[in-house]
Amino acid sequence: MANIKTNENKTKAQSMGLHSEVLTGKTQQKFFNPDEAENFYYWGTYDVDFNKRIDLDVNDLDCKEANKKIDELMSQGYGTIVIKNPQGKHSLGVGVLNKLNLIFEGSLGYFGVGSIDGPTVRINGRVGWSCAENMMAGKVVIEKNAGSCFGAAVRGGDLICKGSVGARTGIDQKGGTIIVGGDAGAFTGFMMQRGRIIILGNVGINLGDSMYDGTIYVGGKIGSFGSDAIESPMTKSDIDWIKRKLKVAEIGENFDVSKMTKVVAGKKLWNYDALEPTEKKGAI
Amino acid sequence: MCGIAGLIHRGKSSNVGNELQAMLQALKHRGPDSTGYALYADNDGENFIMRFKVGENVGEGSSSVNEDESVYDKRKELVDSMLKNLGAKVIKEEKLTPYSYRYEMKYDDDLMEFSKKIESIESVEILSIGKSLELIKDLGDAQAVLDRYDLGKVTGTHAIGHARMATESGVDIKSAHPFWGYPFSDVSVVHNGQLTNYWNNRRVLENKGMRFMSECDSELIAVYLAEKMRNGATLEEGMKDSLSGLDGVFTYFVATKDSLGMAKDTMAAKPLVLYESDELVAMGSEEIAIRSILPHEIDTYDPFDGEVKVWQI
Numbered sequence: 001m002a003n004i005k006t007n008e009n010k011t012k013a014q015s016m017g018l019h020s021e022v023l024t025g026k027t028q029q030k031f032f033n034p035d036e037a038e039n040f041y042y043w044g045t046y047d048v049d050f051n052k053r054i055d056l057d058v059n060d061l062d063c064k065e066a067n068k069k070i071d072e073l074m075s076q077g078y079g080t081i082v083i084k085n086p087q088g089k090h091s092l093g094v095g096v097l098n099k100l101n102l103i104f105e106g107s108l109g110y111f112g113v114g115s116i117d118g119p120t121v122r123i124n125g126r127v128g129w130s131c132a133e134n135m136m137a138g139k140v141v142i143e144k145n146a147g148s149c150f151g152a153a154v155r156g157g158d159l160i161c162k163g164s165v166g167a168r169t170g171i172d173q174k175g176g177t178i179i180v181g182g183d184a185g186a187f188t189g190f191m192m193q194r195g196r197i198i199i200l201g202n203v204g205i206n207l208g209d210s211m212y213d214g215t216i217y218v219g220g221k222i223g224s225f226g227s228d229a230i231e232s233p234m235t236k237s238d239i240d241w242i243k244r245k246l247k248v249a250e251i252g253e254n255f256d257v258s259k260m261t262k263v264v265a266g267k268k269l270w271n272y273d274a275l276e277p278t279e280k281k282g283a284i
Numbered sequence: 285m286c287g288i289a290g291l292i293h294r295g296k297s298s299n300v301g302n303e304l305q306a307m308l309q310a311l312k313h314r315g316p317d318s319t320g321y322a323l324y325a326d327n328d329g330e331n332f333i334m335r336f337k338v339g340e341n342v343g344e345g346s347s348s349v350n351e352d353e354s355v356y357d358k359r360k361e362l363v364d365s366m367l368k369n370l371g372a373k374v375i376k377e378e379k380l381t382p383y384s385y386r387y388e389m390k391y392d393d394d395l396m397e398f399s400k401k402i403e404s405i406e407s408v409e410i411l412s413i414g415k416s417l418e419l420i421k422d423l424g425d426a427q428a429v430l431d432r433y434d435l436g437k438v439t440g441t442h443a444i445g446h447a448r449m450a451t452e453s454g455v456d457i458k459s460a461h462p463f464w465g466y467p468f469s470d471v472s473v474v475h476n477g478q479l480t481n482y483w484n485n486r487r488v489l490e491n492k493g494m495r496f497m498s499e500c501d502s503e504l505i506a507v508y509l510a511e512k513m514r515n516g517a518t519l520e521e522g523m524k525d526s527l528s529g530l531d532g533v534f535t536y537f538v539a540t541k542d543s544l545g546m547a548k549d550t551m552a553a554k555p556l557v558l559y560e561s562d563e564l565v566a567m568g569s570e571e572i573a574i575r576s577i578l579p580h581e582i583d584t585y586d587p588f589d590g591e592v593k594v595w596q597i
Contacts, residue, residue, distance in 0.1 A: 087579065088571030106581060109571050126584050128571050129555055145585040148552060166586035167552035186552050186589040204589055205550070 287311030301438035320421030414470035477534030552589035
């Protein structure tokens with residue numbers, strides 16, 4: 001049984017029933033017993049050479065085998081890996097925590113390149129739901145369309161779709177930039193907390209619904225604003241930043257950025273002013 | 285969860301039995317409980333095809349009560365006798381499993397009254413009536429159902445299918461998809477999602493004389509559309525109306541003798557991937573369903589919230 005120490009000096013959140021237990025170091029030791037180390041698989045960070053290139057045909061591999069193979073190739077120093085015949089399979093390229101040029105020649109299914117931290121990914125097809133979910137850093141470029149929940153909970157990096165995306169793009173986004181060359185569906189930026197979304201085309205209903213923070217730029221028509229999402233004036237720094245980002249994304253070369261609509265959180269739904277500064281930092 | 289798939293060849297026939305099997309097999313992980321096919325086959329168009337069941341599959345995983353096969357035979361005799369009384373002329377009959385049959389028959393009168401009389405026999409359910417519709421559903425995955433009903437040879441223009449994960453009703457054939465659009469010949473529906481105003485709508489529709497055979501919420505879509513069409517609406521009008529008339533989350537397909545349609549709810553909460561060309565439209569809950577019949581690189585997309593589309597053969 002873990003030792004539990006009660007903190008007598010309660011903060012406001014703790015008095016509401018949150019964070020009332022503090023785990024001691026002994027408990028930590030119990031969770032991470034070195035004797036059990038063989039039960040864990042630690043993803044490695046490898047020194048790779050971008051000029052060392054290899055093709056990997058995943059037609060006959062399932063996603064676990066394919067992802068393990070990618071890791072294996074990185075451990076051998078391959079810095080450019082071209083995935084052939086992805087055939088819409090789910091969860092390909094997830095958990096790559098390394099610098100790498102990863103190229104998919106075809107389309108991905110659900111959760112493609114999720115939880116990545118560092119690679120540059122190019123997908124010459126379409127991606128299914130929840131592409132690049134929880135991405136920490138890197139750059140992902142999709143040449144065709146994307147499904148719903150595109151860039152869910154993204155924390156950093158650039159996620160670019162040259163085509164159109166489904167509903168709930170950037171749901172729960174916590175950082176980074178999502179750029180869409182075409183249209184986006186309903187609930188774009190739903191509950192987003194930080195980061196920026198650029199949509200060059202039209203967006204569906206309930207744009208930025210219940211967003212906490214962050215910024216959404218829309219080039220086309222807006223179906224409707226969501227709860228607590230409001231329009232804000234475009235500034236010169238907004239325009240300069242979008243132009244630079246579009247250049248990096250290699251889309252919207254002649255797009256008139258100055259006519260875009262900027263959407264931010266009205267912060268009327270906020271209930272964080274009651275929190276203490278350190279708790280506020282953790283909450284947003 | 286459930287997985288749905290559909291395809292329509294425009295201007296030609298193809299082996300839709302095998303094609304739909306490949307699509308549904310790719311979606312097996314979305315629904316392993318039962319699989320259903322609505323195949324629009326190259327029949328002669330002269331006679332009605334009636335597929336019906338006189339009992340349930342009580343095999344492994346079934347939530348149905350075990351019955352002796354002799355009970356099934358007695359019910360089948362009652363169906364035969366009722367058909368005779370109704371003036372239907374059976375041209376060919378096939379026993380597909382101990383509990384399901386396929387009849388080819390001639391009948392010229394009202395299908396609603398016909399269906400009511402046949403289904404008044406205990407545990408008898410008409411799975412479909414149509415001149416091209418062949419509706420098959422049973423427990424097991426797509427391959428198992430294809431083999432059991434010998435669907436590999438079926439050619440036709442279009443088809444819709446369903447891989448079911450039972451959530452709100454039992455693991456049995458009566459709750460499996462597709463649902464026939466009673467009492468319209470050649471209308472079938474498959475659905476992925478949950479409908480939250482099922483009971484309200486069911487009460488209203490039952491008062492209007494429509495029939496429900498299961499307690500599966502998805503059946504409501506078939507009955508809802510059938511009722512709209514009975515009152516003169518086109519299929520597309522009925523489907524557009526359903527976006528506000530049905531509450532909940534859904535993506536559904538509906539097929540008629542010469543068309544195939546899709547509708548997605550206004551929350552866009554259920555997935556759908558679509559491939560569209562002049563020759564073929566293929567769609568499914570996941571891209572892998574489409575890739576199973578089109579392995580080369582193609583352009584696909586997700587329809588947006590509140591979208592309704594209908595294609596003709």
